[in-house]
Amino acid sequence: MVDYIQIAWQGLVSGFAYALIGLALVMVYKTARILNFAAGTMAGISGFLAHWWAAENDMPFAIAIIFAMIMTAVGTYVIERLTVRPLIKLGDFLPIVIMTLGVEELLANVSLLWWGGSAQRYRVPGDIDRINWLIGDFRLNAWHVVVAGTTFVTLSIVGYVINQTELGLGMKAFAEDQDAAKLMGVKESTVSIWTWVLSALVGGVTGIVYAPVLFLQQDYMNIIFIKGFVAAILGGFLSLSGGVAGGLLLGELEAFTIKWAPREFAAALPVVIVFIVLLIRPHGLFTREKGHERV
């Protein structure tokens, strides 16, 4: 029994990362109809920045994170204005997606130049990522508790912004019908920029909180990005909660696959899942097929 709880918990801990990145991807896609292929690398740079401020500039842990988040927000603002905005006017999907691939490539190389290619440890106060509690036979890593708490807080904040603020209302209206939203006075550029920043902050939190788990390496967020992508597909790519649920589900599936199948198979699992989902429910597991419009 404890065995299963242990596996389920392990699945959750990875699932949180997929859920957060899935959420970040869905957010941008839903509002702006853009697939951001740079999301993973951007998240990784947030992790590097937090590490850099703390380890190389002797900044207290929390302050370093705040600095990293501010830089993430500002950097995303600049990226959106310089690369995405000029292309939006073309009204075409593909050029923007290719542009995000270009941004990904650029950022990956900048981070390689700046921090080098070797793995670095992201140190957390009291080295609590190395503390393991034993509750009966159940092993609980202290940092994993922090990961869970951070995920919960992040999701709550995003939920609040989307459902309780005027910006969130504008994002939802814009996601439903761009022209109608514009005719109601919702500004496209404002909604777009804030969606990108919010998405990058969610990604940034993920990059930072998973840095101690994964070790900082040039492309340490890539694997999370791919799985976040799968999470988003599982959720139908148009539902924020679907993306989160998809991430958690993927985490569990993976954890239990490792238990019962050869480890090598677990790596192929996400792709297999996408294949099956796209065949059976192309609109995702958690979104309904678009119904007929009423006249």
Place this chain on the structure above:
Amino acid sequence: MMTGLEITNLKVGYSRNEVIHGLDLKVNPGEKVALLGANGAGKSTVLRTISGLLTPTEGSITFNGEEIGGSNPANLVEMGVIQVPEGRRVFPGLNVEDNLKVANYGKSPDLLEEGLEAVYKKFPILQERRKQAAGLLSGGQQQMLSLSRAIIAKPKLLLIDEMSLGLAPLLVKDFYEQLADLFSEDVTLLLVEQNAGLALKYCSRFYVLRNGELVLESNSEDYKDNPTALQSAYLGVD
């Protein structure tokens, strides 16, 4: 300076296809004017250009003396240029009240309270169903919601695009009869419609657009009793 809406030599198109070939049109302050024409004549393109969704390639659009051609839709909404789009275009996944909230975007919450009260008084069914997704409303109720968004947005220049589209004729008639009651007397109105009979009852003047060009401009009086006489203008046949 109140000069209403003035369009001179307007040319608009999508990429390289020009759709409107030099339109001149004027709506005086407080006047109700209809823009008629068959399907594909370019009526909606004119409205979409006035409300800033499209940018004119040539010509000018002024509202109360200010050039508004090519402005950002959000700035136009602030000026009081409000469009009720074709096909109602409610946000189907948002509930009724959120739909109305979007219409108050960027404005004070007090205004929203006021607006909601006014709207719910006029359409009690919307209050009853305010927590329901707008996509689940009937077509008539969606049109109520679409008009209600415009009421909340407090228009100075109101652009209504084809209210009759996809609605039962009786319902459409109801809506036209209610228009005078829904919006204040001094709102300047430009109404796009295929159904000439209804539009002429409500508007004092009208224009007929065919293939992106004006073919007729007249007082409604002259055609009120015989809207079929407009057919030749619509279709370009005698």
